[in-house]
Amino acid sequence: VGDLARKLFDARxxxxxxxxxxxRRRQAIGKALAPGGVxxxxxxxxxxxxxxxxxPDAGNSELYRIMLRSADPDDLTVRDAxxxxxxxxxxxxxxVPAAILDRARADAVRVAADGPPDDRVEGLTLWVTQPDV
Known part of the structure; x- marks a missing residue:
């Protein structure tokens, strides 16, 4: 990991x-470092x-769904977190409990909604919901 960190530092x-x-830079690096990433x-x-x-193009739009297992942030999967x-x-x-939403980036836009967005925009969008009981 040390060599990879040095190479990323040198590539600033x-x-x-x-x-x-x-x-966008943070998102591209995150995608590239993710399991199976480049x-x-x-x-x-x-x-x-x-x-x-x-x-590489970080301008892709992606919609990811998180179905909560509980109101406890400790129950999030590593991928969901x-x-x-x-x-x-x-x-x-x-x-959706604030304790879950507090795990998001501070600058992420938060929208209370009845469903996932219809339009795709650049970047990573999440739809977070609790299971129907």
Missing amino acids: SALRAIWPDAA IDPLGVDPDVDFWLAEM RMLAMADRIYHAAD
């Missing part, structure tokens, strides 16, 4: 050139130079 100017917006630290050969040479930390927007049912 290239990362800023590709993604001038810090939120530079997954536990993958076969995480190659930062190859990743950047491919001119990671998605909350990376999300640009969080649409949530009115009954």
Whole structure:
């Protein structure tokens, strides 16, 4: 992991050139480092130079659904917690506990809604809901 961190540190100017917006840059790095991502630290050969040479696009839109198991943030899966930390927007049912929403990025837009958004916008959007009882 140390070599990968050094390579990412050395690539700061290239990362800023590709993604001038810090939120987009953070999202692109998060996707690339995720399990199965291009530079997954536990993958076969995480190659930062190859990743950047491919001119990755962080402008994709993605909608991810989180179905809560309980009101306790400790019951979130690792993936759900990671998605909350990376999300640009969080649409949530009115009954989703604040303790769950507090796990999201501070600058993420939060929208209480009856369902997931109809329109896709750039970045990562979450739909967080509790199971129907």
